[in-house]
Amino acid sequence: MNSYDVAIIGSGPGGYVAAIRCAQLGLKTALIEKYSTLGGTCLNVGCIPSKALLDSSHHYEDAVKHFEEHGIDIPGDIKVNLKQMIARKQSVVDTTTGGIDFLMKKNKIDVYQGLGSFKDATHILIKGEEETEIEAKNTIIATGSKPSNLPFITIDKERIITSTEALKLKEIPKHLIVIGGGVIGLELGQVYKRLGADVSVIEYMDRIIPTMDSGLSKELNKVLKKQKFKINASHKVKSVERVGDEVIVKADNKKGEEVEFKGDYCLVSVGRRPYTDGLNAEAAGVTLNDRGQIDVNENLQTSAKNIYAIGDVIKGAMLAHKAEEEGVFVAETLAGQKPHIDYNLIPGVVYTWPEVASVGKTEEQLKEAGVAYKTGQFPMRALGRSRASMDLDGFVKVLADKTTDEVLGVHMVGARAADLIAEAVVAMEYRASAEDISRMSHAHPTFAEAIKEAALAATGDRALHV
Template identity: 90%
Template structure:
């Protein structure tokens, strides 16, 4: 039987980063993955393939709607080759997962393919092509999450689908009904909207992206409606039925009236659930909470001292970069170091266009906590760079403490917001004030100038370009 200092169950962005960091710190490391390919949800059926399709569909939309205005004439009809688009997406996935294989070899990490389950607190049974057992002083659970559903929905993976199937459709839907107005539903909804589908979003809460700042929800709602999305908030779905090639969704609106939606595909995107199926956690004595999450302390240690858990399978936002930070943290804890994560400073991003990004507290949270704050906001359309690229929608909003001027939250919607949010994270990590950002030179012309202008607006209500 092979023995290790650390064994990790799951090879997503949490698991593989934990493995690399453990190896860097001199520990003999193994990683176990039940699928034939490393990388977990993010690399295979999540972040990477969805962004590949978002980029491809964005190019198509630009060609159809904007090339002529830019002075680019293309003879003949512009057509979508969905088969090639999906093939390119897969090649991006293959390159990325292949990179993980390389990193495992480079760091001398043993890879086991098969379903890893606890025999006890230090032994893992691996059921793959053959059954084997390994021993580890420390074990990290990084088994991730799976798409959630509603109890009355029968996901047939043909017409009633999850995000996994939406990433490999063989035809463009005529009318895609999206249940759930969160990140995944809106991103995939926008992919198929650009390619010609009619898209209807049904959201239970009173606004889309309900966990983000209300100002972002309102602006994204406005932009998507301009893009001809049908958005139905405060709607409670009560049945989803398939009849041949038609899907019928019935919901109650906020007045309690029944509304019916008909489409040829229905994407169920109501969140994700922790995945511990087959883990046999009870054999090791590991406790799960009533939401199916593995219970951990501030060091991500379970109630069994040598077993840790990270990523989507524990509490907190289900984000790839959060899982990666936790993977590195646990490796360093095992090595005797004293790392920390400030969960308030883990940014959230929606990769629609315009992109939406956020870090820190929302206005609603500050109001609820009774914090005396001030806000500075600057519209993207006032920037020269926005006019040059025709990306006029959105804004940057900075929330700062009214007395100390310390930045408490930054919320943005606009072109390249996913990249721009990093400046806000750095500023808040070092407890910068709005004035600090307002006095920093930002290159001109850039989208990032909106951050400086919003900081000026928050500091002295003196944005320069509006």
């Protein structure tokens, strides 16, 4: 029987990064993955393939709507080759997952293919083509999450689908009904809207992206409506039925009236749930809470002292980069180091166009906590760079402590917001004030100038270009 210092169950961003860091720190490491490719949801059916399709569809939309204005004339009709678009997406996935294979070999990590389940706290059975048993002094559970569903919806994976199926459709929907106005639903909805589908979004809460700052929600709602999305907030779905090639969704609006939606595809994107199926956690003394999450302490230690859990399977935002930070945290803890994670500084991003990004406290959270704050906001359309690229929608908002001027939150909608948010994370990690940001030179012309201008606005209505 092979013995290891650390075994990691699950090879998503949390799991494979934890494995690499453990190996770097001199720990003998095993990685267990039940699927044939490494990378988990993110690399195979999540972050990476969805961004590939978002980029491809964005290029198509630019060709159809904007090339002529840029002085680019293309003879003949511009057509979508969905088969090639999906194939390119898959090649991106294959290259990326292959890169994880390389990293495992480079770091001398033993990879086991099969379902990992606990025999006890130090022994793991791996059921693949044949059954293997390994021994591990410590184990990191990184089994991730699966798409959630509503109890009355039957996912047939043909017309009533999850995000997994939406990444490999063989035709462009005529009318895609999206249940859930969160990140996944809006991103995939935008892919198919650009390619020619009508898209109706049905959201239970009173606004889309309900966990983010309400200002971002309001701005994105305005932008998507301009793109001809049909947004239906405060709607409670009560039935989803397939009749032949048609899907009929019935919902109650905020007045309690029944509304019916008919489309040829229905994407169910109502969040994700922790995945622990087949783990046999109880055999190792690992307890789960009533939400199916694994309980952990501040060191990400489960109720079994030698077993840790990270990523989507524990509390907190279900984000790949959160899982990565937690993977590194556990590896360094096992090696006797003193790492830290500030969960307030884990950024959130929606990869629609314009992109949406956020870090720190929202205005709603600051009001609820009774924190006195000031706001500085700057519109993207006031930037020369935005006019040059025709990306005029959005804004940057900086929230700062009214007394100390420390930045408490940064929220933005706009081109490249997913990349720009890193500046806010760095500033807040070092407890910068709004004035600190406002006094740093930002290259011109760039989208990043909006952050400086919003910080200037927060220090006392000093924005220069509005």
